[in-house]
Amino acid sequence: MMSHPIRGRAGWVSLALVLLCGLAPGLSRAIGAQDGDRQLWDSEFLKKRPPAPLANAPSTPPRAPAYRRTSPSSNARADSPTAEVIGITIWRLRPTTSADSRDSRLLLQEDGGTAEWTHERVEASTSFKAGDRVRLSIESSRAGYLYVTDREQYADGTSSDPYLIFPTLRIRAGDNAVAAGKVIELPEGSAFRLRPMQPDYRGEQLTVLVTPQILDEVQVAPQIQKLDGALVARWERQWSALTEHFESVGGAGQPYTKLDREAGAEGRLLTQEDGLPQSLFRLAATPGRPLLLVLPLRIAD
Secondary structure (H helix, E strand, O other): OOOOOOOOOOOOOOOOOOOOOOOOOOHHHHHHHHHOOOOOHHHHOHHHOOOOOOOOOOOOOOOOOOEEEOOOHHHOOOOOOOOEEEEEEEEEEEEOOOOOOHHHEEEEEEOOEEEEEEEEEEOOOOEEOOOOEEEEEEEEOOOEEEEEEEEEEEOOOOEOOOEEEEOOOOOHHHOOEEOOOOOEEEOOOOOEEOOOOOOOEEEEEEEEEEEOOOOOOOOOOOOOEEOOHHHHHHHHHHHEOOEEEEEEOOOOOOEOOHHHHHHHOOOOOOOOOOOOOOEEEEEOOOOOOOEEEEEEEEEOO
16 A cells, blocks of 8 residues: 555655545536436536635636546446545646646655655556655545545555554644535645555555544544554445446646645635546445445556
């Protein structure tokens, strides 16, 4: 998984996560035109965001991006009236060049000083390299409380102990409340580094959980903390659901923007007119039951 618990310097953990931003009008048409499914994205995600203030609303609505399905069509739950969406944008960092905008850059403390890096969107199925630096943006269509755990994955199919990478007191002072339009950016002002701790390392497995109430079994700690593996296995057994996965066509490679910074770092609430996430995960949901998404982040051989 990511090279787990904070190894050494604060803010450096090896992991693989996921991010997000939102949905927009016409998304149902953009997806439905490709796979013939009757999607209800407007009511499931976009319309749960607040409308743009009239003074800021554009004269013509922005064109919805096209998305392509990456999950089997057999996973479709187009008729589910209670489906919910988790949007994730994974940012992979690369060395900054003079052509990169100020908004896309991040200054990081590294061995021997500081270095400047530029964010670029990648798809959730991307094969990463050992040493890659990543960040995540996550948004939920349902209000609740966000928990993200991470485990290293090994060549023989086994995994490490799970670690709770969010919430921690280091990020938003432990506030893990989410809602449509509210983006959680991980980590805050830093990056996760995918650092193998043993030779047969094959990547990370993230479990993204949105619960209706705060979990009594989890106490927010100052830093990343190890969890009981049986506890996380029970969550996954009880709350896993059929999931559809869509990727923004042409979104991979796009840089971090002023809007991404305002939503993630500055906490601006996104509206129905704002930008969308790179990866969308539509989960069959039951009212009052947590949403749970398992997301693998793979390292190339």
